[in-house]
Amino acid sequence: xxxxxxxxxxxxxxxxxxxxxxxxxxxxxxxxxxxxxxxxxxxxxxxxxxxxxxxxxxxxxxxxxxxxxxxxxxxxxxxxxxxxxxxxxxxxxxxxxxxxxxxxxxxxxxxxxxxxxxxxxxxxxxxxxxxxxxxxxxxxxxxxxxxxxxxxxxxxxxxxxxxxxxxxxxxxxxxxxxxxxxxxxxxxxxxxxxxxxxxxxxxxxxxxxxxxxxxxxxxxxxxxxxxxxxxxxxxxxxxxxxxxxxxxxxxxxx
Numbered sequence: 001x002x003x004x005x006x007x008x009x010x011x012x013x014x015x016x017x018x019x020x021x022x023x024x025x026x027x028x029x030x031x032x033x034x035x036x037x038x039x040x041x042x043x044x045x046x047x048x049x050x051x052x053x054x055x056x057x058x059x060x061x062x063x064x065x066x067x068x069x070x071x072x073x074x075x076x077x078x079x080x081x082x083x084x085x086x087x088x089x090x091x092x093x094x095x096x097x098x099x100x101x102x103x104x105x106x107x108x109x110x111x112x113x114x115x116x117x118x119x120x121x122x123x124x125x126x127x128x129x130x131x132x133x134x135x136x137x138x139x140x141x142x143x144x145x146x147x148x149x150x151x152x153x154x155x156x157x158x159x160x161x162x163x164x165x166x167x168x169x170x171x172x173x174x175x176x177x178x179x180x181x182x183x184x185x186x187x188x189x190x191x192x193x194x195x196x197x198x199x200x201x202x203x204x205x206x207x208x209x210x211x212x213x214x215x216x217x218x219x220x221x222x223x224x225x226x227x228x229x230x231x232x233x234x235x236x237x238x239x240x241x242x243x244x245x246x247x248x249x250x251x252x253x254x
Contacts (some may be wrong), residue, residue, distance in 0.1 A: 051126030122196025137194030144188025
């Protein structure tokens with residue numbers, strides 16, 4: 001697969017989202033395009049290469065991306081702009097539109113490319129080299145999908161209940177990790193990597209799941225939400241008892 005074509009696809013894709021979100025005056029909708037972009041990119045690669053086993057990786061990417069995009073769309077529809085993008089709009093002032101295009105939209109395209117490397121290489125090879133690795137990868141992927149989807153559903157149920165206003169969610173998966181949905185996303189990408197490895201991708205393609213894990217854990221995911229959670233009553237106790245990322249049993253006193 002010609003990687004120049006992939007870069008061109010991502011440039012057009014994120015430029016289109018920039019134009020749309022600028023028109024809507026809500027950059028938060030790019031989060032809908034995040035998950036969607038992965039499976040559209042995977043479809044673009046698959047259609048151009050068209051190796052039968054590559055459809056497995058497309059299906060894995062589609063199931064994750066479609067669920068995530070739909071979840072975020074339902075969450076953000078007719079809501080104010082996400083606090084992260086609203087803060088950028090205030091901080092950058094008159095330079096917002098230029099900086100947003102390069103730092104928020106095109107930069108996400110670069111990240112999508114890096115995170116998709118394992119998927120792209122697996123689809124490009126799509127030759128069964130290790131059935132155990134493929135099976136293992138699918139199982140890891142399922143675990144990650146369950147953590148992410150169940151975690152999101154539990155959080156939505158919690159926040160939809162007026163009685164929980166101002167309260168931290170500390171039940172279900174959230175009792176074992178403060179970010180089960182982010183943990184699940186990291187895990188499922190390792191699942192994609194193992195499947196890709198079993199289909200002939202090189203070992204160094206592990207760069208993909210490592211990249212998304214580092215971003216989620218230390219840059220745009222966990223740190224930003226932790227900063228917001230500090231305002232809730234019981235936060236310090238929750239931090240003391242509950243793992244920030246990798247699930248574990250609550251400490252005594254929980």
